[in-house]
Amino acid sequence: MSDTLSIVMFSGTADKLHAGATLAAGAAAMGRPVNILLQYWALDAFRAERVEVDHGLAYDSMAPGASKPVDGTKAIPWLDTFRMAKELGEMSIYACSGSLEVLGIDIADLDPLVDAAGGIATFLMTAEDGQVLFI
């Protein structure tokens, strides 16, 4: 079976983007191809004009007594970790064409780390029979 790791990256908070990026980097470091489809809020986080802002934390972080990120949310290196994953191995990042349309985003407005627009069919075909995560 395929050893490609495929991730539908839906969430746009720094912690979940970081979780996705570390899984991508881990797989890339092991020599596995990585196939990422950006949807909705993850796609929105990759807009060039927003990529460096503080993307906040998941709702779960607001529970009473929850721990706080030691160095603050802004320091969570999700974008750098995606960059590193791309340098480490073979990783493609596609912007979901359906989500681009729903949110009215132009592919030209995204960070250059994004390779191209792509649909669900292309994503599933690239994933083949390998592992797929939804984050």
Place this chain on the structure above:
Amino acid sequence: MSDTLSIVMFSGTADKLHAGATLAAGAAAMGRPVNILLQYWALDAFRAERVEVDHGLAYDSMAPGASKPVDGTKAIPWLDTFRMAKELGEMSIYACSGSLEVLGIDIADLDPLVDAAGGIATFLMTAEDGQVLFI
């Protein structure tokens, strides 16, 4: 290995329901069997009396500067896309018996798109060794 795509559909916001529905429809269009288990808020969204309301967006959408759905949240066609997936191929939608109990929902109160109640064991057996997503 099995080419069935299995999805534990947990989330109840329109954007995540839509993400699940488009993956289901994409797999069905490719001739793959689709196996869905509705838990918690996705199950709650399939109650017949709620299925047409505005199910809102994930918490991530509230980030400062986030994009908005161009046609509004109510226009995100998650239910139509699940219907289409069922017409396109072989898709079963089960209501998790544990979640029905926790939320006090009767199977008779769900939209007719839901086939039956089912448990985790049945879901995992139907998934066989194919891809599984949690949304």
Place this chain on the structure above:
Amino acid sequence: MSDTLSIVMFSGTADKLHAGATLAAGAAAMGRPVNILLQYWALDAFRAERVEVDHGLAYDSMAPGASKPVDGTKAIPWLDTFRMAKELGEMSIYACSGSLEVLGIDIADLDPLVDAAGGIATFLMTAEDGQVLFI
């Protein structure tokens, strides 16, 4: 291929912890090895001093007209279900070393159900080519 079920457990609300625990218990009951990596808010929920508090529900539960857990949130037996999964079969729970660092948590402060600290590479290697979920 491997029949191990691997779960990146990221979310820290009682409903999502419960969803992860029931999948883990279901797989364990079927004789499958279960491999869990705790990240961020799921890791935080396993701190010994917080493990028994009310961990609340996902943001989706706040939608207008949403159902409520019949016996309240505190009664959702996520920790007991993880305990049961461990008694039923072969389950390992690792605390993500990256998340421990980001949140400033010491491994000694976690519930004894957590076996050890571990990284992404170990998680992916243990997962082999089996099913992987992100919750």
